[in-house]
Amino acid sequence: MGRIWVGVLVVLAIVVGVAAQKGEKAEAKCPYCHEDPALMKAAGVLTHGPIKIGDKDSEELERTLPVARWLYLETAHLRFASALGDSGIDQKDRERVEAELTRLRAALPDVPVKPKKLDPFLRLHLQAMKGEEFYARFQALLGVKDADFPAERDIDAPYMGAGRFLGEKDKFEVVLHVSRDNHRRYTTSFSGVAVNDSFRWHFPGLHKLLVSVPVEDADLKDDRGLWPHIVHNLSHTFLCAYKHFSYDPPVWIDEGLAEAMEKEIDPQSRTTEGEEGSLRDTRFPADFGAAATKLVQSGKAPRLAELMGAKDFSELGQNGSVAAWSITRFLLEAHAEKYARFLAGLKGQLDANGTPSGEDLPGLQRKLLREQWGWSPADLDEAWQAWVKAGGHAPPVKR
Numbered sequence: 001m002g003r004i005w006v007g008v009l010v011v012l013a014i015v016v017g018v019a020a021q022k023g024e025k026a027e028a029k030c031p032y033c034h035e036d037p038a039l040m041k042a043a044g045v046l047t048h049g050p051i052k053i054g055d056k057d058s059e060e061l062e063r064t065l066p067v068a069r070w071l072y073l074e075t076a077h078l079r080f081a082s083a084l085g086d087s088g089i090d091q092k093d094r095e096r097v098e099a100e101l102t103r104l105r106a107a108l109p110d111v112p113v114k115p116k117k118l119d120p121f122l123r124l125h126l127q128a129m130k131g132e133e134f135y136a137r138f139q140a141l142l143g144v145k146d147a148d149f150p151a152e153r154d155i156d157a158p159y160m161g162a163g164r165f166l167g168e169k170d171k172f173e174v175v176l177h178v179s180r181d182n183h184r185r186y187t188t189s190f191s192g193v194a195v196n197d198s199f200r201w202h203f204p205g206l207h208k209l210l211v212s213v214p215v216e217d218a219d220l221k222d223d224r225g226l227w228p229h230i231v232h233n234l235s236h237t238f239l240c241a242y243k244h245f246s247y248d249p250p251v252w253i254d255e256g257l258a259e260a261m262e263k264e265i266d267p268q269s270r271t272t273e274g275e276e277g278s279l280r281d282t283r284f285p286a287d288f289g290a291a292a293t294k295l296v297q298s299g300k301a302p303r304l305a306e307l308m309g310a311k312d313f314s315e316l317g318q319n320g321s322v323a324a325w326s327i328t329r330f331l332l333e334a335h336a337e338k339y340a341r342f343l344a345g346l347k348g349q350l351d352a353n354g355t356p357s358g359e360d361l362p363g364l365q366r367k368l369l370r371e372q373w374g375w376s377p378a379d380l381d382e383a384w385q386a387w388v389k390a391g392g393h394a395p396p397v398k399r
C-alpha cells in the first residue's frame, strides 16, 4: 500500500517568485470566524489548529518547512494546511466567487462583499466550505451517508471498510505548498520519494489519505485554477478510500470520475495524470464534450474492453481519458443508482476468507455490468455511444 500517485497539471513553465509576507500581524487571529466557537460551528470549522496533519503535528511541519505562516483548518471530514498567500480574482470568475462568498457570509458575517483579492484566511474558509460541499456531492453519487460507515469493521454487516471516513479511519487531508521545493521536501519526508507534481498518499498505519499540492505554477496560483485541481485529487482519494483503500480501483473508473468531478467545478479545467509526468506533453482538448462526441461519431472511440485493461494513467492516453470521462458522465446522468451500486461492488470485493481483494478486476467489472444492467462491455459501448450521439454532451439550452 502507500501506492504513489502523481497528478500533473499541464502547465506553463512560469515560476513565480513567492513573496514572503512576514508582518507584524503574523500571529493575528482569523478575521472571519475570530476563532469564536459559535461562528466556527456555523461555518463547520472544528479548529484553526494546531493540528496533526499527515504524519506531523503543526510544530514539526513549521520547523521542517518554514514559510511566512502556516494556516490550518479542520472540518467534519477534511483537514487543510496552507502556506499560501493571497489569491487574485479573475474578472471572468467574479460571479462565481461572489456566490461562494455569499454562502460563506451566511455563517461568517465579516466575509467581505466584492473583495479585490482573497486573503489566506478567506481562501482557507472557502476551501473548507467547498471541500465539505464536495464531500456531500461524492457521498450522494455513492449513495452513502456518514452513518453507513462504522468506526470499526462489523463482521456481521455488509463490508463497508474500516472506519468512519468512507471506510478509512481518519479524515482526508490537503497540504498546500508555496513552492515545488517545499512540496518535494514534504513528500520525501514521509514517502521517501521527491515528486514534482501533486501527490496523493495513503498512510497505511494511520488509515487516511493526503493530497500535497505544489502551488507554484501560474495556472495553480489562484483559486480559480487551484480548486478544481484539488477536487480532482480529492475525488481519487475518496474513491480509493471507499470501503478502505486495500487495492487500486480500475484506472478508467478512477480517472473518469476524477475528471467528471473536476469538470463539474470548472469545465475548462484539466488535470493530467502521469507517473513522473509521462503525460505531461500530451495535449488534451479544451472541450471534452465536443471531443467525446467527435470521437464517437468518427467510429474510433476506444472500447470499454480496452479501457478496462489500462494498468496506469498513461496507458489511457488522450482518447482513453476523454472516453473514460464521457462514459462516467453517461453513467452519472442516465444510470446514477446503478452506477453507485457498480462502484460499491468494485470497491468492496472480499476473498473467500473475507479479506479485501483486488483480484481480477476486469472480471469483477464484467460481472457487475451483467448484474446491474444485463450488459456486456460491448453493450455498454453501444448504450454510451447512442447517448452521446443523441446529444448527451450538448451544452444546456440557454434561456
Ligand SMILES: [Zn+2]
Pocket: 030, 031, 032, 033, 034, 035, 048, 121, 125
Ligand atoms: Zn476562521
Ligand SMILES: [Zn+2]
Pocket: 007, 232, 236, 254, 255, 258, 259, 271, 272, 273
Ligand atoms: Zn486523475
